[in-house]
Amino acid sequence: MLRLDTQFEIHNLDKPRLFKVISLSELIEKGPAVCAGYSTLNDLMLWLDTSPTASRKELLSSPLGGLLTCEGKLPEPPKDKVILSSPRDSRVVQPGDVIAVTPGTNVVRVLYRRGADSNLLFMTDRCNSLCLMCSQPPKDVQDEWHVQENLHLIDLIDPVEEQLGISGGEPTIYKEGLLAVLAKAKAILPEKSIHILSNGRLLSAPDWIADLKHIGHPNVTWGIPLYADTAHEHDYVVQAKGAFSETMQGIYNLARASQRIEIRVVLSRLTIPRLPELAHFIFRNLPFVEHVALMGIENTGLAKKHHDELWIDPLDYQDALINACHFLDIRGIPVSLYNLPLCVLDPSLMPFYRKSISDWKNLFIDECSECSATELCAGFFKSHSQRWQSRGIRALQQEDLIAYTRSVP
Template sequence: MISLRGRALSATLDRPLTRELWRLVSDKIPGPDEAVIGSGGGTLNVVRSGGDAGPNTVVLPPHLDHLDGGDIIAVSPDGRRIEVLWRARSRHNSLLLTERCDNYCLMCSQPPKERDDSRLLRRASALVRMLPPTAHELGFTGGEPTLYGSGLVSLLRTATQCLPDTEFHLLSNGRRFADPGFTAEYASVRNPRLMVGIPLFGAEPSLHDYVVQARGAFDETVSGILALAQHRQRIEIRVVLQKNTAPAIVEIAGFIARNLPFVEKVALMGLEMTGLARANLAEVWTDPYEYRNELAEAALLLRHAGIRTDIYNHQLCVLPRRVWPLAVRSISDWKNEYLSACMSCSVQEACGGLFASSAKHRHSDHIAAIPHPTPRAREAISSAQPQDMVMPAPP
């Protein structure tokens, strides 16, 4: 597991740093926003643990020794606190834009905090300008990024201009998109590589509103999805399977297939045992083994509705084989682990494994090695033509 923040072992700075973000370089003369990793000579030098603390040098703690040229870090003015914002060798980079949120999901992995953290938005804007144009993918998460309104749209516009070839994924609860003015502004960014991922936890208000702990959220979220569709925006729906949503998963899938068939993608996701999920364990935990058949039915129903459907964060041994082709090795490289039972498994390579948090706190009681992969295991599932709805023109 890779750590993304830590305290420097030592920091020897002449004076406080005047900039926060630094791109690490190892084999070139550093520019004004670049720090040298490994050896000295720059405005700021970063050495791995065990290295010499020369002038203007920050010594990394051992767990950040993975840093290398191309990575971008945030450093506190005194050089003591280091945060990794961009890992050049990872395909899973995402930026936290705020910890504020108007939902309070029972299983939130990033529990909301009510305080002004708009510096995160400014920092994201600066980071986007520093990224290489070859950056493959960048996620924007929260909290709820749309709480910034126009501020978020400005960031997306900057990102679109600086990184025309990068895929962007925004994670939002979708409620703000119920405001037609905001959705029109969002759509005006006109970035075909921008997709918004919106969680949906029920097929009607009561269940969804309970799971997100906000009355009226379902109506706003679904209205938001419809407004985005009117503007032909790319939409992903995310459903987290937990104790309340798992029994309703076929109903939720049916609702999406029938009412929101225009969405580009649906992600059916296992619970991540961090944040509020651990605090609310009794209210949210359910063994994936118990809902495996319903999950498979829901996934195939969506596929037959022409919607690309992926299953995330589920180990192959708790999934019916007919949906193995839909299971994605999704867990970020710095989050996934395997149990001892997995070591003799014949399909471990194809399996996403477990979140480190799940391995530690709670995972299915049915994790077991699969002795022989069946020859049909990775056979493709036929997909259907996408369906559309005849939407009225946007206002």
């Protein structure tokens, strides 16, 4: 449950910088080659541990961009390098991470965490929808600088096989920037799969088809939300008239561009009533989609403001969930359940269940302390409160798990 930022004492920083944090052994063995793309020693920040070797003058005078120490301060810190020391939480930044630092603040942001399954490229705070349950409400800002940050970040992350997300806001708002990011990801990180979260509305423009075909990234999946099988219900959830039509056209354009597509549905009082009908709609009209993701609501951002309109106890929609999941599964469309505690689900849904909440967003509450299923369970969002808690939360015992594990083929 580590945060993605913490505070350091920061010295000698005169402009925004990204750094790849590396250990001494990586510096000796690989140098800038530890990064996936183009980098120099000036892009590297050396992690200094407490060993005698770490304080040797040769290291302090090496042509690196920065030095990081979690144990106290350097006795004679060099003036030609960015120095990070005395972190508030020494666990947040580790070797292999890529961090961002900005003058005028002591906050260090982790943009890429080595070994994490939730790394993403953040494109913008802007969005052309205003979903009632949006966990990160959009801002009316000009923030195209994220594009250049992401292009630099691609160079610095690890060249290993893993998934990399692209999100916002709405990432298609900066079309040319997004296309540049995809092209660079294909060139620098061909082994990484890319998962883009988009509302799909701007993808309704036909020129996206040729642009995406031209880039030809072999492993991109677009996660597109569809909240109902009718325009009225979908448009109301996203608070944008005409959104349903635009999103559907965007999905068809992605299919024409040979893109992989996932349909995403946030489960709420507004989306549950037509969930079985939506499953039928997807099968009839979007049989080419590769995956359907059904997700519990994250009780933060705008969702808190619209609690009464959105909240429904998961115990009260198990029949609709069973109907939708098994309908899609039988017809060969993969379906997954995310962001729900295991104990509120019918055991027949276990084949679709995923332990999903990102580690830095995840927690277990007091009622879970005696539960035998925490290794299987997604737990709760960090923003969880009693207001959003199902009456079905309970500690599962070993004998309860038999019903769940027996459901998995």
